[in-house]
Amino acid sequence: MRIIKKRKKWGGSRGGDIAIFILLVLIGLFMLFPIYLSVIQSIKPSEELFVFPPKLYVQRPTSQNFEDMLKVAGSLDVPFSRYVFNSVFVSVVVTVAQLFLSSSAAYVLAKVKAPGVKAMNKVIEIALLFTSSVTYIVQYIVMAGMGMIDTYWAITLPYIATPMGLFLMKQFMGQIPESMIEAAKLDGASHLRVCWQIVMPNVKPAWLTLMIFAFQGAWQITGYLFVYSEQLKPIPIVMQQIAAAGIARTGVSSATVVVLMLPPMILFLILQSNVVETMAHSGLKD
């Protein structure tokens, strides 16, 4: 007789499951608290913002802070719509360019055996360390040398070729069977055609994942140091300027925080399952 102790679907012991659940809920509360607080503060009327002790709930929610935010932003040198345009423009350009350039390069790194490809792979793996949060100071020299400071180039071009985007796409493409590519090549398809007609349609989850990572990064570009003209600034830096005005603007500053954090959070909510599928291939081999 064959006895197979089948693993229960949900964990080992009931008690253990409940303990884990409670632990996760507690950590989850810590994670959500600042986000919840931002939302609550943004809809508090001013008389509720300045009470002691500060309340974690709101009695009479209002949109006053958001209206004030537009008013404050409207009193700046250029209309608020200009900042919105800059942010949307930068996010769209960076996201689209990153998708196309990373996927093309990822196809070569994952599927083409040509001299130099191995070296490129090694370089990208090391470069995973060098995000723009580490390199921005030295980047400034190169950008100044090329005359890019205070142009749209400065807040788009440096954020397109991220090692992370290329790496994830390459890893995901690695699982596409060689036979599929060989067959297309025998039919005389060029690299360009194999890349865009055979490989791309099969890596949709990776596309969507790259999209969310790229957008998330691009939406937070402040342009600090790289642009100083008002008409080039994206929303985040303007928000920082508003928040810097201090305690009197605390409601407005919470409203700006909410405006900034919502788009990436909503996008991720929609695309989450694709992200998990893509990240399954993110592993590094030695």
Add this chain to the structure above:
Amino acid sequence: MFGKEKSQYIEDSKFRYTMREMKKNGSAYILALPYFLLFLIFTGIPVVISLPVGFTNFNMVQFPQWVGLSNFYTLFLQDDVFLIAIQNTLVFAIITGPVSYIACFLLAWLINEMPGPLKTVFTYIFYAPTLAGNIYATWQLIFSGDTYGFLNSVLISLGLINGPQQWLTDARYILMCVIIVQMWMSLGAGFLSLRAGFQGIDKSGYEAGAIEGIKNRFQELLYITIPAMGPQLLFAAVMQITSSFTAGDIGRFLTAFPSTDYAAHTIMTHAFDYGSVRYEMGYACAICFLLFIVMILVNNVIRKAMAGILDT
């Protein structure tokens, strides 16, 4: 004589072979070119030129002036603030690096033990801080030094402190505050990678394990799960190295800059101070170069060590 000729021949044919292969795949290089051009300009060149520029005095206006090793001498022998910065960076890296790495791993594992819909909900909640991003204004509200600050208000009503504490300007607390915010944001791409890795593990391994006498989920984790997750563990490690070395930059937004007694001053903020505030680019590049070297070294050591343990 014969041997030399032979090796010459082999080298020659290898060279020709390389050329032929390159020609054959010419279109592939063109496909990769746009990405690598941008990569070179905005990542490759900046990282590489940090060394030569580190040997100069460069104020971004006049042509760089060669000063040899003087920037590096100053850094280590005269710049007391840099020594504080190194110390703080190490404290940040040593606390936030391993702790957040282990947190990423354990939380990804625990989430995976939950039933389906809860998995999705918890993954979203834990990744939410990374999505929300730089909401420093809210953290400033929590740590605010007056009685409107949430931390002060809670601690005062619990009777733990008598009056409001200046969390973000009191040198005793700054480091702690920055570490808390860093931990809050630390479940990033590495966490998602591990989370997906757990999901992708072949379930039949668990059944086989149960037959072979694995009793509880900790044994399961140790003997079946971890060995199958080597690549994700490595990827998450690389992600965590970068974020723990740049963690100090959060302090620049959270506290005043420079922070009281340089309590949150790190190598990154020191480089920012010289490069972007004082425009002493040569000196800033020397600092950046050292940071890059340390990051690469740490990365290599950790990957070698992990590869040994994980046997990947």
